[in-house]
Amino acid sequence: MQELTAKELELISDALTAEGLICKKARAYSKTLTDVELSGCMAKIADEHEQRYNALLKLIGG
Secondary structure: OOOOOHHHHHHHHHHHHHHHHHHHHHHHHHHHOOOHHHHHHHHHHHHHHHHHHHHHHHHOOO
16 A cells, blocks of 8 residues: 555544544434434434544554
8 A cells, every 4th residue: 555645644633533523422412312313313423423433544554
């Protein structure tokens, strides 16, 4: 695999931070919502962002 540039690593790092934060917030909201449908929706959103986070992590060898 081709080596990543410093700029690419910086962008991936920023994206990891954003995806991690969104995942944590969505997961927290899913646990506090009393509406079952909305809670499920937030859990799904959290799962999707967690998948993106893990995919980005793979890019940098984590």
